Amino acid sequence: MFRTALRNVLAHKARLLMTVLAVMLGVAFVSGTLVFTSTISDAFQRSSQKGFDNVDVAIQPKSSDSGAPGAATMLDQKLLDAAARVPGAASATGTVSGFTAIADKNGKLIGNGFSTRGANYFPGSDGKDARYPLRDGVAPKGPQEFALDAHTADKAGYKAGDTVRISVDGPVREQKLTGVFTTDDGTVAAGGSLALFDTATAQKLFATPGAFSEIDVKAAPGASQSALKAAVDKVLPKDGAAATTGKELADEQAKAIAESMDGMKTGLLAFAGIALFVGIFIITNTFTMLVAQRTKELALLRAVGASRRQVTRSVLSEAFLVGAVAAVTGLAAGIGIGAGLRALMGTIGATVPDGPLVIAPSTIAVSLAVGIVVTVLAAWLPGRRAAKIPPVAAMNSVHATATTKSLVVRNTIGALVAGAGTAAVVVATGMNDAEALMSGGAAVLLIGVFILTPLLSRPLIALAAPVLRAFGISGKLARQNAVRNPRRTAATASALMVGLTLITGMTVIAGSVQKGIDKMATDALKADYVVSMASRSPLSPDVAKKLSGLDEVTAVSPLRNSPSRIGTGPDATPEYLTGVNGKDFGKLTRLDFTQGSLGDLRGGRAVVDDATAKRHGWSAGAHVPVTYADGKKGTLTVSGVYQGNEMIHGIILDNGTLAPHQRQITDMQVMVKTKGGATDAAKDSLVKALGKNPAISVSDKKDVSDGIAQMFSLMLNMLYGLLAMAVIVAVLGVINTLAMSVFERQQEIGMLRAIGLDRRGIKRMVRLESLVISLFGGVLGVGLGVFFGWAAGELIGGSLPTYELVLPWGRLGLFLGLAAVVGVLAALWPARRAAKLNMLAAIKSE
Structure with a gap:
């Protein structure tokens, strides 16, 4: 049986090539990530250890x-x-x-x-x-x-x-x-x-x-x-x-470097994991079609004495060989990717210490295991189906089709799973700290939709019928071919659906969060500019003094942080105090008070954000014992409770009260209001007044909100890289499906040519079929992504009151256009192959 499996692999090299490429991509990113992070971590550890040569x-x-x-x-x-x-x-x-x-x-x-x-x-x-x-x-x-x-x-x-x-x-x-x-x-x-x-x-x-x-x-x-x-x-x-x-310091630093690389490693491995997940659809699809095309051969093996276990083992042996080839080539490609990423670090200004390229034994073992295990697992279900082919099927040239009972069972299970996932996501939107429930529900819903995809393919593809009619008989045949094998269409479309679901959801969330942060900056800040160090390190109080002396500046308030303990005795809790210019603070901020007011922020008066007030049980008028940074004690009177946000929160009091208790006075940032508002001229004036200092950042409201949203933007850009990889794998899947479809329909294509459909019509038919399948996956992906984006936004809105759902219609249209491009590109080779078929040879083939 092993020799049979080997001959089958060698006999179907072209058909299995796409599977090898799909697995190879995933393995390459896994091994490339491990090589890259190991190399960078080793280089930094070696460099840090040199720094301790003179430290015993x-x-x-x-x-x-x-x-x-x-x-x-x-x-x-x-x-x-x-x-x-x-x-x-x-x-x-x-x-x-x-x-x-x-x-x-x-x-x-x-x-x-x-x-x-x-x-x-x-x-x-x-x-x-x-x-x-x-x-x-x-x-x-x-x-x-x-x-x-x-x-x-x-x-x-x-x-x-x-x-x-x-x-x-x-x-x-x-x-x-x-x-x-x-x-x-x-x-x-x-x-x-x-x-x-x-x-x-x-x-x-x-x-x-x-x-x-x-x-x-x-x-x-x-x-x-x-x-x-x-x-x-x-x-x-x-x-x-x-x-x-x-030695202990060197070990601690090495551990810290390794931990700092974990985040990068996790992010890159997530990319590889998604690529492998998408590749599973292609592998399963490929082996399902190979099994279907070899129905007579497998049934004949059963007829001459092969057991079900032997037939299954034969298919899994093929998968093992394919996975092994893909894993080895993926490992080699990954080593190149790791070296390339390191070189790329230098081109973007992130210099890495010198050191060798590190290829750990664990990297080789993980890469080979991932490639082989993923391929074998994906081929297990087709192998199990192959074992169920009865020997009598050897006498029948018709490929076995899914029974009505199996489709009913699949649709019932899919509806239950999708319903449970939807319910979990919707319930999570009304709860606090329900991220785990929402994530689990989203995963279940995605699986449910995948199971239901064959059922959804017919009605959704039917919507394209009016457009396809414009292409004549080629368009009609393309629609019929797309729904002829719903399971195959579903598996092909699902590869693209997964990638588009993730990227659409993150795009909706990122755009909505950005809008919420922009609104928060507009609502919370009256200041035109925020001045801070580029490193976010403390700022000299001389900066605030220099700015307050400018003619165009109407209000200035430095923000200072100082540790303290609130309360008395063993129940005292640590809290940071924020010092401001009590006289100008109201001109520079716009706070929503739930109790009391800002008033005259002088002496022992302070305002507190609602979260801190709730934690300590304070209300307007409360007297709060405080121990300052120098150990001296005092009492603060809460004059108001305001709604805190990412920009302004905590216990705020006048710098005149806080400064006498600080050993070294430094500012975290300085808020500035100018006569003419935020203009290029005003900003240039502030920059010049500070000596065109490269260490100081002068930011307007837009810059402030962009800085807060930078993490979301970085994550979104990383996910666009993920989309690119998922699209490559999806293209391979569509090519694979169309190539198999053309092979199965050789007689049909030959008959169409014989009765008058020219080569251009054949090409158009295959391209339209590919386009319909890709757009089907694109519509499902965008729809699920919007739903997940809305649901996640409901959770985010609990901590960001200014959150507002934004649907980026332009980008959503771009994603659907990308799905269409995938369909067009994927059809180039299969369409050309179909058009070149010899009609007489095709009609004679079995």
């Missing part, structure tokens, strides 16, 4: 509980000296770091967000910092000098002696570049930038004078990290700091 023990401040008053205690010079003297220590280095934006010669920011860092140059007894060997120039000394990593300097065209514009917390600083250094720092290797200042300057910029954020101790020759850590523990202040070995 690290002393770090113990962080306080989230939201608790008081920042983590900084490390001082006294502890640094004590650590340097412990037995087994060769040296101790105090470090301090923070955000530092470097402008290129065109004033643009080099690097992105948190990858643009600054730190201190800490010379040893020889006057050099072993971590940062100088390539050119000298080490920085004094507040006006700094050194820059070689990668950034070369990219921007800077050399020692140049004057460079930088920014740490807002205002632009012009610093002299005294030296260029090399480094193994993982952030720099990944495309970031690193600026070094002398220790005193760095402490003033990033911490407080005399304070360090970390102390790194290097072991003397022969001393182990564990022994050094034990010695360091003895000099640590009680409950103020903790020591960790360099």
Whole structure:
């Protein structure tokens, strides 16, 4: 039976090619994803481990509980000296770091967000910092000098002696570049930038004078990290700091890098999973048609003594061989995809540290297993059907067709499953936190529709009859051929339906969320602009002062966050306080109050969002005990309760009340209102007033809402990539189906040619059949996607009151047009093949 299966595979190479391609695509994306993420993760881990070459023990401040008053205690010079003297220590280095934006010669920011860092140059007894060997120039000394990593300097065209514009917390600083250094720092290797200042300057910029954020101790020759850590523990202040070995830090960072790659890996594997899921339809369809075409052959095997199990095993053996070929070629293609993705990272500016291409044994095993298992499972049902062919069928040349009973059973099961899925989705829309129920209901509904697709094909395809009549006999035959085998049509259309369902649903959700966020920004903000750091790091209070002094500015309010504890004793809970300019806050925001009002936000008065008020049981007029960041106690009076949103929420009070309790005053953002409203001229004026600072972002309401909706946009763009892959697989499915259909109807096509239908008419008939099947899948996909988009929107509306359902008619039409294009492209080869059939040979064939 195995030899029989092998001969069948070799005899039907062309028919199985589409199946191989479909499985190969899915396997290629699985293996490519695993190779890519393993390579990137390994490169970053190797790079990060180099950064710990000079760190045997690290002393770090113990962080306080989230939201608790008081920042983590900084490390001082006294502890640094004590650590340097412990037995087994060769040296101790105090470090301090923070955000530092470097402008290129065109004033643009080099690097992105948190990858643009600054730190201190800490010379040893020889006057050099072993971590940062100088390539050119000298080490920085004094507040006006700094050194820059070689990668950034070369990219921007800077050399020692140049004057460079930088920014740490807002205002632009012009610093002299005294030296260029090399480094193994993982952030720099990944495309970031690193600026070094002398220790005193760095402490003033990033911490407080005399304070360090970390102390790194290097072991003397022969001393182990564990022994050094034990010695360091003895000099640590009680409950103020903790020591960790360099190996532990490297392991933690490696773990963090691996976890950070999990999200990317999951997203890419989801693409591959959908492609394989869509490919299952093609595999099942292919083997179903192969079995149907070999009815006499399989029945003859039964007649000469083959058992049902042997026939099933024969079909599954074919599937195993096909899956093995697809898995091996998919693995090879995936390795190429992984290498290509890594190269692509460099072209889009996301530099990856150097390292080998990593092909883990698990990647090979998973790729081969996925390809073979998916193919064999998809072929199991056709194989089971093949085993049921009675030996008497060998005497009958008519292929077995589905019985009425089997179709009734299928439609009944499909109706029950679809009904249960629809009910679950609808019920979930009226519940809170019902994401799991809705997701499960959506999956059940999708399965139910797939089961019902043969039943739905006849009425939906019948709707196209008036249009097809315009194409004469070719159009009429195309419609009849499309509904002749409903199961085949259903399996072919379902491949496209799945992809379009996902992309339509996400498009509806993304457009609706964007509209809701735009409305929220319009409703909540009266301010024309929001000024913040490009890295979302703290902003210097000098920025707000400079903006408030401009003639065109009518109102300014910085927003400051500070930890606190609400309540007294052990029941006190951590909460962040938001400080604002109480005098101008009402001119810059539009809050909907459910209790009380904004009023005069001065002294101990505060306003609270409804979620926080509900959590604590507060109402307007409540007196709230508070412990500020410096440990001092006070009482806040709730003057109003407002409806919070993504932009404005929490406990809001006047900065005049909050500032005396803050150790270091920094702003998260600054809201600004100008005389003429948001105009290009006003924005340019603000940008110029801030020194055309590359580190500062000046955003209007549209920019603010786009920033909030960025995650949805990113997800949508990823799903468009998913659609492209699903479309490729769907095209293969349609080609496969049409090729099989042409093969089965050779006699019929020969007769049509004999009675006068020319080659152009034959081509038109096959193309129209393909178009109808593709549009059938497109209509189902778009319809289900809109339904799922509406249902998900009902859940989102609970947390986003301004959510409003938006149906992007243009894109929905584009998706249907895409389905039509799939049909046209998929029909090119089968139509050409049908038109070239020799009519006499076709009529004689059996």
